[in-house]
Amino acid sequence: MAVSSTQVQFDSLFGLFTYLAIAVSIIVFSLLIYFIVKYRDRPSSRQPNDTPILGKLPRSRGHAKSVVVTVSLSTIILVVLIIGSFGAIDNILTPPQHVCPGCAMEVTAHQFYWQFTYPNGTKPYDTRDILRVPVGENIRLNVTSADVFHDFGIIGYDIKTDAIPGRTNVVWFYPHTTGNFTIQCFELCGVGHATMKGTLMVMSQAAYSAWYDSTVVH
Amino acid sequence: MAEQLWVSAKRWLYTTNHKDIGILYLITSLFLFAAAGVLALTMRTQLSAPDNTLLTANIYNQFVTVHGLLMIFWVLSPLAFGFANYIIPLEIGCRDLAFPRLNSMSYWFFLFSGVMMILSFFFGAAPDLGWTLYSPQNAAQFSPAIGFNLGAGALILMVVSITMSSINFLVTMFKMRAPGLKLRHMSVFPWAILVTIFMMLYAFPSFLAAVVLLYVDRAFGTVYFSSIQGGSLLWDNVFWFFGHPEVYIVLFPAIGIIADIIPTFARRPLYGSKYVIGALVAAALISFVVWGHHMFVTGIGIVSTKLYTVTTIAVSLPFDIIVISLIETLGFAKLRLKAPALFALGAVANFIVGGITGVFLASVALDYALRGTYFVVAHFHYIMVGASIIGLIGGLYYWFPKITGRMYDEKIAKVHFSSSAEHNFCYFTIYIVARG
Known part of the structure; x- marks a missing residue:
């Protein structure tokens, strides 16, 4: 079962790309291998009548028809891919205007940890690498960086955004199931990059609000 | 004996002959290829077991960075331009390049910049933030080592060398062709080099500007890229405006070599060579308007991302034409599967895999x-090693008899080819790891 709305979107689009890629590869590779096997040099094979002769310009060959066919077939595939992508782009890049209270967090990347700030100002320091969110709600994250260029990604959610100093990027998702997921930095940011991990803790709505209400405003 | 050595050394040190300089380029870049390969092997050894302690995080990051920079600037391009130096004057019928001394100067700049890049390891630390050198981590505040300045200096010197050599080739190819040899009569290799030179001429100024400003930032404390007001995205834009054409700069010479090798061994002229040349020109033009796909998740906005998705997907069309033409060349041929042909066909096969997975990355x-x-890592290694390096090695075998006057051993060459095919196991599994 898909763990989030973005993963559903990604899986269907990735599927479309993969099926078309496999189909195209099969056609092109069969053609390549067939030609190599069929027209390899054998005692019985015929000498081509247009073999280039030293000192003479080789005879020009090739039909525009072949180019037209190649380009039109490719264009059809590519247009399908573009249309598929555009739908997903609109969805991913249009964060919901209104999210529930307690569902819009600030994410600040540091060398080498993640700091999360909740709407009521809570900024847990001892559990700073843990992001708690309720299941079944739209979650909006404002991602920025305190020092260098990082990239905030949630493994399994198939979502990512750069954490850039002086700039805030918005990312959103809708978790389908509770559980723990890994948050990771995806841009080489220094010696601690490999260990710059966090946890996305998707909690039931009741558990989340109990925790959220218990937090003290600093 | 000593006198002979001196005569020989003098010949190679003072040479301005295009063939000698071509050989110097080839040998130097093969040495640097070995250096970059050692870095890669050490990294893979580190990654072969969890919690391995072979390399510290700091050293690992330096290895990643210098491996990438060496391969892209000091191996792929110089290897291709070694062939260009040797072969282009022969193919267009002139005695030497237009400016032989300038040619020699570009070689020595190239050699010393490569040495400088490697020396950076011994001055504190080499650059350690990936070959893209993202800002603001490239600022002195985050990467204080003096070795980084040395690396940046090496990059500046490298661009100077590339600029001199592109001007040299440009003048040679436009002004010194044998009488009666029209541009449209040139085969695909000279054409690919010509298109590459134009891309270099327009892409490298952007990179030079970026590296000079970076150097000034680091050495004199200016804030072009370390400023919090958009320094990061400024670097991204300036770097990737150069960065995407650069991918084609290292790929096109290999395509040119492949398109020369396959017809030779198929014993038929290239199918639709004028369309292949047209496709190279088209891809070169489009390559200047696709850099945004490296910045899809920097928050450049919905309209820009859609625009770059379309241009990036469109850039695959010219490559379709090239691949199909290369395959059609084999039709009704008498294909001799000698080492150069094997490498060329292998490069085409790798290019198909790398190209198709590139379309995935074009979709924001x-x-x-x-x-x-790792999906990105696998994709560009398929293009840069699978297509470019394998194609260039095909060129090494193809022109080896011409350059040395001796024939290579066909059996050893075939063993070499089979062992090169092994990289597919390395890179294809990386695709699977990425989605695993």
Whole structure:
């Protein structure tokens, strides 16, 4: 079962790309291998009548028809891919205007940890690498960086955004199931990059609000 | 004996002959290829077991960075331009390049910049933030080592060398062709080099500007890229405006070599060579308007991302024409599967895999998941090693008899080819790791 709305979107689009890629590869590779096997040099094979002769310009060959066919077939595939992508782009890049209270967090990347700030100002320091969110709600994250260029990604959610100093990027998702997921930095940011991990803790709505209400405003 | 050595050394040190300089380029870049390969092997050894302690995080990052920079600037391009130096004057019928001394100067700049890059390891630390050198981590505040300045200096010197050599080739190819040899009569290799030179001429100024400003930032404390007001995105834009054409700069010479090798061994002229040349020109033009796909998740906005998705997907069309033409060349041929042909066909096969997975990365929606993962690593290694390096090695075998006057051993060459095919196991598994 898909763990989030973005993963559903990604899986269907990735599927479309993969099926078309496999189909195209099969056609092109069969053609390549067939030609190599069929027209390899054998005692019985015929000498081509247009073999280039030293000192003479080789005879020009090739039909525009072949180019037209190649380009039109490719264009059809590519247009399908573009249309598929555009739908997903609109969805991913249009964060919901209104999210529930307690569902819009600030994410600040540091060398080498993640700091999360909740709407009521809570900024847990001892559990700073843990992001708690309720299941079944739209979650909006404002991602920025305190020092260098990082990239905030949630493994399994198939979502990512750069954490850039002086700039805030918005990312959103809708978790389908509770559980723990890994948050990771995806841009080489220094010696601690490999260990710059966090946890996305998707909690039931009741558990989340109990925790959220218990937090003290600093 | 000593006198002979001196005569020989003098010949190679003072030479301005295009063939000698071509050989110097080839040998130097093969040495640097070995250096970059050692870095890669050490990294893979580190990664072969969890919690391995072979390399510290700091050293590992330096290895990643210098491996990337060496391969892109000091191996792929110089290897291709070694062939260009040797072969282009022969193919267009002139005695030497237009400016032989300038040619020699570009070689020595190239050699010393490569040495400088490697020396950076011994001055504190080499650059350690990936070959893209993202800002603001490239600022002195985050990467204080003096070795980084040395590396940046090496990059500046390298661009100077590239600029001199592109001007040299440009003048040679436009002004010194044998009488009666029209541009449209040139085969695909000279054409590919010509298109590459134009891309270099327009892409490298952007990179030079970036590296000079970076150097000034680091050495004199200016804030072009370390400023919090958009320094990061400024670097991204300036770097990737150069960065995407650069991918084609290292790829096109290999395509040119492949398109020369396959017809030779198929014993038929290239199918639709004028369309292949047209496709190279088209891809070169489009390559200047696709850089935004490296910045899909920097928050450049919905309209820009859609625009770059379309241009990036469109850039695959010219390559379709090239691949199909290369395959059609084999039709009704008498294909001799000698070493150069094997490498050329292998490069085409790798290029198909690398090209198709490139379309995945062109779609911003997929990029949201794939950015920064092994999928990208696998994709560009298929293009840069699978297509470029394998194609260039095909060129080494193809022109080896011409350059040395001796024939290589066909059996050893075939063993070499089979062992090169092994890289498919390395890179294809990386795709699977990425989605695993």
